[in-house]
Amino acid sequence: MNQRVQITETVLRDANQSLIATRMKLADFLPILETLDQAGYYSLECWGGATFDSCLRYLDEDPWERLRTIRAHVKNTRLQMLLRGQNLLGYKHYHDDVVEKFVELSIKNGIDIIRIFDALNDFRNIKTALEATKKYATANTVASGCISYTQSPVHTVEKYVEMCKELKSMGFDTICLKDMAGTMSPYEAEHLIKGIKDAVGDMPVILHTHSTTGMAYMTVIKAIESGADVVDTAISCFSGGTSQPATETIYYALKQYGVETCLNEAAINKINDFFKPLKQQYVDSGLLNPKSMATDSQALVYKVPGGMLSNMIANLKDMNAMDKFDAALLEIPNVRKDLGYPPLVTPLSQMVGNQAVINVLMGERYKQISTEIKNYFKGEYGIAPAPVSPELSEKILGQGGKPTDCRIEDAKRTGEEFAKAKAALGDLARCEEDLMSYICFPEQAEAFLKARKAKEENVATYTIEAM
Numbered sequence: 055m056n057q058r059v060q061i062t063e064t065v066l067r068d069a070n071q072s073l074i075a076t077r078m079k080l081a082d083f084l085p086i087l088e089t090l091d092q093a094g095y096y097s098l099e100c101w102g103g104a105t106f107d108s109c110l111r112y113l114d115e116d117p118w119e120r121l122r123t124i125r126a127h128v129k130n131t132r133l134q135m136l137l138r139g140q141n142l143l144g145y146k147h148y149h150d151d152v153v154e155k156f157v158e159l160s161i162k163n164g165i166d167i168i169r170i171f172d173a174l175n176d177f178r179n180i181k182t183a184l185e186a187t188k189k190y191a192t193a194n195t196v197a198s199g200c201i202s203y204t205q206s207p208v209h210t211v212e213k214y215v216e217m218c219k220e221l222k223s224m225g226f227d228t229i230c231l232k233d234m235a236g237t238m239s240p241y242e243a244e245h246l247i248k249g250i251k252d253a254v255g256d257m258p259v260i261l262h263t264h265s266t267t268g269m270a271y272m273t274v275i276k277a278i279e280s281g282a283d284v285v286d287t288a289i290s291c292f293s294g295g296t297s298q299p300a301t302e303t304i305y306y307a308l309k310q311y312g313v314e315t316c317l318n319e320a321a322i323n324k325i326n327d328f329f330k331p332l333k334q335q336y337v338d339s340g341l342l343n344p345k346s347m348a349t350d351s352q353a354l355v356y357k358v359p360g361g362m363l364s365n366m367i368a369n370l371k372d373m374n375a376m377d378k379f380d381a382a383l384l385e386i387p388n389v390r391k392d393l394g395y396p397p398l399v400t401p402l403s404q405m406v407g408n409q410a411v412i413n414v415l416m417g418e419r420y421k422q423i424s425t426e427i428k429n430y431f432k433g434e435y436g437i438a439p440a441p442v443s444p445e446l447s448e449k450i451l452g453q454g455g456k457p458t459d460c461r462i463e464d465a466k467r468t469g470e471e472f473a474k475a476k477a478a479l480g481d482l483a484r485c486e487e488d489l490m491s492y493i494c495f496p497e498q499a500e501a502f503l504k505a506r507k508a509k510e511e512n513v514a515t516y517t518i519e520a521m
């Protein structure tokens with residue numbers, strides 16, 4: 055057993071995202087930020103992932119302002135974000151200048167740890183984000199290279215060890231194994247972590263998993279036994295199910311082993327007391343579906359990550375087709391095989407899930423093919439882990455058609471996105487952050503910035519009348 059293991063708290067990002075579709079408002083958790091800062095966490099995962107989109111789309115919040123506010127209250131603990139490499143926080147590939155500016159602004163607004171991953175583990179897609187992180191790094195900045203963990207005939211321990219060696223040679227500071235579906239077993243964790251520690255022992259290794267299948271507690275303990283340096287957990291009332299295992303539970307288990315976690319027991323209990331009534335509110339409003347808190351061992355068969363199940367259920371309910379749920383679940387492994395076993399992480403989880411639903415609803419496989427799947431076969435997402443279905447490839451690309459290289463950069467297009475954003479927003483944009491919000495989520499950002507301006511004008515009118 056490691057003598058010392060550190061804990062990343064996910065309540066503000068992944069637990070929030072996995073259990074309540076990232077609807078937690080800044081005002082909801084603002085009063086507990088100082089306590090979170092005193093709890094002794096390795097880091098507080100609080101930004102990136104779906105938080106940015108959700109702020110603009112649902113919460114009427116400026117994601118940058120949210121980050122700055124968290125930073126103002128969390129002075130000592132590292133703030134961590136999840137970044138989808140060349141996709142940033144969206145679903146398409148951005149140009150290098152956009153990726154670089156996004157990283158620069160993230161660090162400038164308060165982020166310390168940038169956990170960077172690519173859905174396909176195509177590391178060409180995380181290189182620009184890594185280089186930008188190094189370029190704008192402060193003394194506290196950590197570039198964490200993240201591997202999307204999945205199981206398939208092509209995903210062996212040796213393959214993962216090779217990936218870790220590559221991340222090390224690229225210049226990452228830490229390595230994170232991201233098991234988004236929660237399907238990593240204790241046995242697999244042992245072999246993986248030992249293999250990785252043997253190969254890149256001097257780099258801290260982090261395990262990120264989900265409790266979806268009930269495996270996580272065993273897997274986390276086994277990973278720590280095998281040498282993991284940091285594990286991700288969520289405060290207990292926001293733990294379990296599609297979220298992470300509980301912070302307090304792991305803390306008590308490790309304490310008996312004599313493993314130092316640096317956590318402050320009084321602080322973590324206080325944090326849980328704070329979040330309990332919030333959780334009850336989300337349950338009462340229907341935002342927190344008890345289904346997502348349950349243990350679902352089906353995922354061990356279908357390898358379906360937390361958010362993907364709830365997405366599929368929502369889609370099928372919308373179409374009054376919940377009776378097709380089991381058939382759609384069964385179709386997922388087939389679609390995945392046709393795509394060359396991509397890890398089921400955003401956006402691939404949604405793409406595979408949607409295509410499985412389409413295949414089942416149409417009653418014929420690939421009668422209709424989503425634009426995203428077509429783009430995947432065209433090579434726009436990177437290289438698939440294994441060969442894709444030749445039949446499907448031919449159907450999409452035509453006979454003898456070849457995918458393009460998604461990493462071809464066009465230097466002439468540098469600055470283009472920023473110019474477009476400036477032209478579209480006019481005086482709605484007041485800073486680079488506003489432009490970046492627009493580049494990432496144009497419609498949502500424009501609506502948000504218009505509303506912001508309207509609110510200010512209302513306040514101004516009111517003030518004049520009041521005088």
Ligand code: CO
Pocket residue numbers: 068233234262263264
């Ligand atoms: Co996760």
